[in-house]
Amino acid sequence: MPGSTSDQTQAGADTLDQSRLTHLVGYAATRASITMKRVFARNFAPLDLKVVEFSILMLVAANPQVNQKQLGEALDISAPNMAVTLDRLVERGWVERVRSTQDRRAMHVHLTPAGSELVARAEKIAVTMEAPALRALSTAEKALLIELLMKVAGGKAGKRG
Numbered sequence: 001m002p003g004s005t006s007d008q009t010q011a012g013a014d015t016l017d018q019s020r021l022t023h024l025v026g027y028a029a030t031r032a033s034i035t036m037k038r039v040f041a042r043n044f045a046p047l048d049l050k051v052v053e054f055s056i057l058m059l060v061a062a063n064p065q066v067n068q069k070q071l072g073e074a075l076d077i078s079a080p081n082m083a084v085t086l087d088r089l090v091e092r093g094w095v096e097r098v099r100s101t102q103d104r105r106a107m108h109v110h111l112t113p114a115g116s117e118l119v120a121r122a123e124k125i126a127v128t129m130e131a132p133a134l135r136a137l138s139t140a141e142k143a144l145l146i147e148l149l150m151k152v153a154g155g156k157a158g159k160r161g
Contacts, residue, residue: 029149035133043129047122052077052085054122060095060109061119067106068097094118 021027040051049057055075060066072082086109089095094115100106111119134142 025152029152036130039129039133043125044122047118047125049118049122053089054126056085056089056109057094057111057115057119057122060111061116064110065108067100067108069106071109089115 037051040054044050044054052075056071059071059074063070068082068086069079071077071086072079075082077085086095086097090097093112095109096112097107098110100108137145
């Protein structure tokens with residue numbers, strides 16, 4: 001029951017009673033997100049790569065004909081913010097925009113050779129970076145966690161308008 005003494009962490013006198021929060025999915029997800037963002041920042045600092053940039057590069061690598069609009073929709077990023085982020089990736093020489101031959105309004109996003117090289121390096125880091133943070137989980141628990149988080153994310157509850 002929230003607020004009960006049994007819910008209180010016994011780690012020390014300076015520990016706050018978090019029992020009014022620990023039963024909330026949003027709180028747990030936020031705490032986990034903070035941990036994973038720290039892991040990402042520490043591992044990707046040498047590449048000077050942000051989470052959103054990593055996500056875009058991985059999507060472009062997996063979807064060669066992806067356009068700017070599709071990227072924005074997949075990552076829930078507004079068109080203006082996606083344009084600014086892609087501008088940064090273009091300036092760094094990792095992607096290029098190519099006008100669609102089918103729809104002149106659409107801009108496809110392609111990896112440059114430098115972008116492909118970066119993706120290969122980033123994928124190697126990504127494969128191992130989460131292991132220390134998730135060491136308390138079994139392989140099955142990790143798979144279940146991902147499945148449940150994707151199910152919540154797919155619910156569109158936080159979808160922008």
